[in-house]
Amino acid sequence: xxxPNELISRGEQPLNLEMPFANLEEYVTPNEKFYVRCxxxxxxxxxxxWLLRIEGNVQKAIELSxxxxxxxxxxxxxxxxECAGNGRSFLEPKAKGVAWDLGAVxxxxxxxxxxxxxxxxxxxDDAAQEVILEGADHGEIKEAPRPIGEIQYxxxxxxEKARLDVLLAFSLNGEPLTPEHGFPLxxxxxxxxxxAAVKWLQRIxxxxxxxxxxxxxxxxIYWQRRDGMPTLVPLREMQVKAQIARPRMDEVVPAGKxxxxxxxxxxxxxEVTLVEISVDGGATWTPAKLLGEPxxxxxxxWEFDWQTPAQAGEQTLIARATxxxxxxxxxxxxxxxxxxxxxxxxxxRVQVR
Amino acid sequence: xxxPNELISRGEQPLNLEMPFANLEEYVTPNEKFYVRCxxxxxxxxxxxWLLRIEGNVQKAIELSxxxxxxxxxxxxxxxxECAGNGRSFLEPKAKGVAWDLGAVxxxxxxxxxxxxxxxxxxxDDAAQEVILEGADHGEIKEAPRPIGEIQYxxxxxxEKARLDVLLAFSLNGEPLTPEHGFPLxxxxxxxxxxAAVKWLQRIxxxxxxxxxxxxxxxxIYWQRRDGMPTLVPLREMQVKAQIARPRMDEVVPAGKxxxxxxxxxxxxxEVTLVEISVDGGATWTPAKLLGEPxxxxxxxWEFDWQTPAQAGEQTLIARATxxxxxxxxxxxxxxxxxxxxxxxxxxRVQVR
Numbered sequence: 001x002x003x004p005n006e007l008i009s010r011g012e013q014p015l016n017l018e019m020p021f022a023n024l025e026e027y028v029t030p031n032e033k034f035y036v037r038c039x040x041x042x043x044x045x046x047x048x049x050w051l052l053r054i055e056g057n058v059q060k061a062i063e064l065s066x067x068x069x070x071x072x073x074x075x076x077x078x079x080x081x082e083c084a085g086n087g088r089s090f091l092e093p094k095a096k097g098v099a100w101d102l103g104a105v106x107x108x109x110x111x112x113x114x115x116x117x118x119x120x121x122x123x124x125d126d127a128a129q130e131v132i133l134e135g136a137d138h139g140e141i142k143e144a145p146r147p148i149g150e151i152q153y154x155x156x157x158x159x160e161k162a163r164l165d166v167l168l169a170f171s172l173n174g175e176p177l178t179p180e181h182g183f184p185l186x187x188x189x190x191x192x193x194x195x196a197a198v199k200w201l202q203r204i205x206x207x208x209x210x211x212x213x214x215x216x217x218x219x220x221i222y223w224q225r226r227d228g229m230p231t232l233v234p235l236r237e238m239q240v241k242a243q244i245a246r247p248r249m250d251e252v253v254p255a256g257k258x259x260x261x262x263x264x265x266x267x268x269x270x271e272v273t274l275v276e277i278s279v280d281g282g283a284t285w286t287p288a289k290l291l292g293e294p295x296x297x298x299x300x301x302w303e304f305d306w307q308t309p310a311q312a313g314e315q316t317l318i319a320r321a322t323x324x325x326x327x328x329x330x331x332x333x334x335x336x337x338x339x340x341x342x343x344x345x346x347x348x349r350v351q352v353r
Numbered sequence: 354x355x356x357p358n359e360l361i362s363r364g365e366q367p368l369n370l371e372m373p374f375a376n377l378e379e380y381v382t383p384n385e386k387f388y389v390r391c392x393x394x395x396x397x398x399x400x401x402x403w404l405l406r407i408e409g410n411v412q413k414a415i416e417l418s419x420x421x422x423x424x425x426x427x428x429x430x431x432x433x434x435e436c437a438g439n440g441r442s443f444l445e446p447k448a449k450g451v452a453w454d455l456g457a458v459x460x461x462x463x464x465x466x467x468x469x470x471x472x473x474x475x476x477x478d479d480a481a482q483e484v485i486l487e488g489a490d491h492g493e494i495k496e497a498p499r500p501i502g503e504i505q506y507x508x509x510x511x512x513e514k515a516r517l518d519v520l521l522a523f524s525l526n527g528e529p530l531t532p533e534h535g536f537p538l539x540x541x542x543x544x545x546x547x548x549a550a551v552k553w554l555q556r557i558x559x560x561x562x563x564x565x566x567x568x569x570x571x572x573x574i575y576w577q578r579r580d581g582m583p584t585l586v587p588l589r590e591m592q593v594k595a596q597i598a599r600p601r602m603d604e605v606v607p608a609g610k611x612x613x614x615x616x617x618x619x620x621x622x623x624e625v626t627l628v629e630i631s632v633d634g635g636a637t638w639t640p641a642k643l644l645g646e647p648x649x650x651x652x653x654x655w656e657f658d659w660q661t662p663a664q665a666g667e668q669t670l671i672a673r674a675t676x677x678x679x680x681x682x683x684x685x686x687x688x689x690x691x692x693x694x695x696x697x698x699x700x701x702r703v704q705v706r
Contacts (some may be wrong), residue, residue, distance in 0.1 A: 096497065129401055132580070134582070144449065144692075145572075145574065145585075145691060147576040147689055148576075148689055151582065152582065159625055174598070205578070205580050210563070211584060212585040213583065214585070217570060217584075218571070227408075227409065229507055229566055230500030230567060231565045231571040232571065233569070254442060336500055338497070
């Protein structure tokens with residue numbers, strides 16, 4: 001068991017750390033508990049010489065320093081980011097990739113400037129379709145199919161989303177970003193999985209055609225059936241999901257007592273409207289209590305008073321969330337999701353004594 | 354050494370056969386010498402119950418029998434098809450995939466109906482962007498990233514190409530297609546690599562969005578650099594290329610004599626305008642003689658009288674083609690082409706005695 005403020009290591013090179021989700025307490029995840037996902041070594045960046053370049057289908061390519069960025073209107077939003085592979089350790093058969101348990105997720109206050117304000121400075125062409133966000137982190141892909149040589153980490157977002165609510169953040173919970181969180185600037189793409197929240201931003205490219213970079217054509221993809229045929233689609237929105245923080249897997253709970261189940265639930269670009277709990281393997285469901293007020297793109301805490309069985313034995317608990325669009329978590333794994341979007345029911349097994 | 358009419362086996366399941374390119378003689382490749390490329394087992398299809406379905410963004414989904422197809426205007430075109438992996442055995446380091454030598458290419462007379470005539474029967478929506486061609490062959494992909502379960506072989510073509518010159522062929526050199534060549538109907542996509550010439554056609558789907566099926570998002574792709582970043586692109590047009598049929602690799606040629614080099618050259622959607630030969634590793638080039646007349650989308654035979662050196666020793670010969678658009682073969686392998694589009698110089702080593 002990890003002390004509350006200690007992140008669980010899922011790899012050193014590249015650095016991957018997750019929050020022990022059973023220790024979920026704060027609605028706003030403290031910086032030192034916020035999960036870290038890297039694809040390459042963390043780049044060393046000097047704030048005073050760093051420049052963000054905006055180019056491509058713009059009226060004028062520009063470069064902005066951190067000081068110039070801070071002159072734009074500043075916004076602070078509370079938003080949840082979940083790694084697209086969060087929960088991968090639950091998959092059967094075992095899937096390749098970082099074996100995240102439940103803690104590759106966090107909710108924080110992000111402060112920065114709107115991407116649209118930055119794009120306006122350069123002037124977007126009418127032909128613009130997508131905006132590519134390129135990080136300073138780079139390295140070589142080892143497994144085919146792969147491009148040859150070093151590549152930068154990069155993802156694109158459609159122009160509509162880029163114009164809506166994407167933030168270029170320089171602060172996490174009021175503190176400047178640390179190197180592992182993307183210093184000096186990272187993207188926050190509200191409602192989308194973490195792979196879109198590109199860290200160590202160095203270049204923004206407006207493009208008039210779809211960007212099929214490695215991280216949205218080979219990695220961070222899934223298969224969608226259209227006309228009966230699987231079609232590759234880049235991951236985007238987070239999927240509706242509730243996670244149980246306590247009890248934790250294999251926790252021993254007292255028999256014939258009241259036990260407070262609690263956890264968090266989040267959707268993509270929709271609000272979570274319902275969290276339900278099943279103590280009988282999904283046959284029957286009882287609503288949990290949603291705590292606080294809904295905050296767009298942020299998780300919602302919930303709790304549930306569970307009367308534990310009088311008799312000792314093994315028990316499984318399942319939480320399930322539904323969003324405002326009526327989307328709910330599926331009982332079984334969708335095979336075409338590959339190693340990502342793990343939002344089917346994740347039963348927590350406990351020992352009643 | 355293979356007898357002239359014997360294809361070289363590159364695998365039985367699925368069936369993959371190549372022509373011994375050194376035995377190149379006929380401008381029109383005889384059916385029994387035409388290379389065979391399969392991805393899955395050859396489907397068994399009964400001609401009398403077979404139907405081609407046209408659906409998707411059309412005014413009315415329709416099904417056509419072979420008899421109904423034959424009522425449409427019939428066209429015969431001579432066209433070269435090259436497998437996108439032809440020449441893979443030349444790659445260093447060794448690449449995964451079927452180890453084709455030079456013979457996964459052929460030139461034939463294809464008879465059938467124009468795809469555009471079939472599409473007109475169903476009536477294409479204005480929103481149509483692409484046309485998906487689906488074969489009856491199917492199976493499971495073993496390596497990630499992959500969709501789960503069985504998939505059909507399928508490829509798409511942009512609506513402009515679909516409306517231009519794509520043929521749905523039922524005859525190869527005047528004979529009905531054999532099962533290994535796609536009986537009862539296969540596509541011919543002039544100027545494109547063979548993966549586009551879908552065999553055992555069973556369904557044509559008009560779609561208003563790009564199709565990212567397995568065979569154009571994970572397989573049969575390469576990387577193109579845009580804004581300095583590799584972007585995944587599905588293979589399409591064949592690349593300009595000349596191949597030496599004779600001498601063959603390691604052939605013994607007499608010293609101080611005249612030797613007739615010969616072979617074939619082809620482009621994508623452009624005519625080959627020049628074939629050159631180098632006997633000094635690419636330092637100097639001499640034009641070869643182009644034979645016959647240029648035929649759109651078909652290969653061109655060429656020959657070159659070589660005065661072999663007076664002294665015995667090893668010699669390398671290189672052929673290089675240029676097309677009407679000025680594109681020529683690159684000296685070195687383009688790494689981002691992966692295991693496909695092998696059109697860099699392929700030196701043929703011979704022994705002068």
